[in-house]
Amino acid sequence: MLIDSHCHLDFPDFQTRLPGVLAAATAAGVGRMVTISTHIARFETYRALAEAYETVFFTIGTHPHNAAAEPDIPTDRIVTLSAHPRCIAIGEAGLDYHYDKSPHDVQQRVFRTHIDAARETGLPLVIHARNADEDMIRILSEEMRRGRFGAVLHCFSSGPKLAEVGVELGLYVSFSGILTFKNSDDIRRIASAVPRERLLVETDAPYLAPVPHRGKTNEPAYVANTARALAEVIGVSDAEIADITTANFYRLFSKAAQADRLATAS
Template sequence: MLIDSHCHLDFEALASDIDGVMARAAAAGVTGMVTISTHVEKFSTYTALAERFANVWCSVGTHPHHADEELHIQTDDLVRLSAHPRCVAIGEAGLDYFYDNAPREAQATGLRRHIAAARITSLPLVIHSRKCDDDMAAILREEAGQGAFPFLLHCFTAGPDLARTALDLGGYISFSGIITFKNAEEIREVAKFVPADRYLVETDAPYLAPIPHRGESNEPSFVRHTAEKVAEVRGISLEQLGSETSANFARLFSKTGL
């Protein structure tokens, strides 16, 4: 049993064949997935998907690429919308210094508002973090000092220092198809030391398809390839990985009721 903890079912590559996507996921042993919000103003799109499929849940949040577009979204708005019964997480929010599609100040402001919402609701914050290790670690430490909040570093691409900071603060780490790439040795090293009760797997579909599907449009069924690589790196069976990651998902995304 595998769960895709992060995908974007509303994106055209998946939405245009949603029934096929769901059928292939089921055939691959993927029993659940979270379709992740990138724009709060599209929240109804995410809830519609989660209402249509019993094994799909959603989140509410603003991707850092769009932080400056939704600065009018306040913590109270996130809290209010997250009360929807199919909404099980806050985010994705965070920092992306690789693309810098939004001003860094706007990204940080949005991240802190999402952290506050996670703290209030006790829903996990799904964090996007790219090429910003020092600033992300500083914000996480500072905000944790103001009160604990559950969080997940999704699609982990950072170094071991940020991983250890997140783990020290009680966070979880999710691995995507990137872990199958030839040049991802540092990520594989992180996957070796993350505790058995703190890791998840994901696709980030339709992006980042794992080997042997690299270059194709990603989809939830492909999470199996990521899971196989993580299991290999950790020296465990795929069955054990499925059991551990499913238990971790149920604990972190407790609103799913799994």
């Protein structure tokens, strides 16, 4: 089984065709998907998706693009919302200096609030990092000294230093369709250096469709293409990469593992 550890099933791209998208994912061997929060204000939408579809989990958090729109949501509010049994992580939150849709200081403050929530709940943090490696390394290092927390650097497209520091701090690293792009040799080199027990795969759907689907709307079924590319990079079979990344997913997202065990038992 493969798991799409990061997608956005609430986006308009899927509004009229979600059942078919989920069926295609199942047919491709994708057994679980995590629909990722970008606005805490949309909690009810994420909750409804996860309650409607047994293959879907969700997270709660504020994307850095939206930090200025949700600048002061307290830690305890995030903690309370994350108690839902199918909410398995905090985020996505982090820093994005590429588009600069929110001021840097606001992004950093909101990011630290999410770290506090991850630390308090014991849930992993889904981290968005783009063109902000220096500040991301500084904040992660500072916050980890204050108290450890689990996390994943999602859709990794940063430099090797952030990957190196992330692994040293105990973080996981997730790769998307970018791994399949012709000009992504640097990302493939970084992926080859990440320990196998820290690797995850994702789509970030509807964005970043992998080869051979470039130009199309990305969807969870296509995580199989990214997994195949990752298998080639680290020199294992398709079956082995599925086993590796699924085991890693359940180790990091332990609440999902617990939910699946309970579902099987019932």
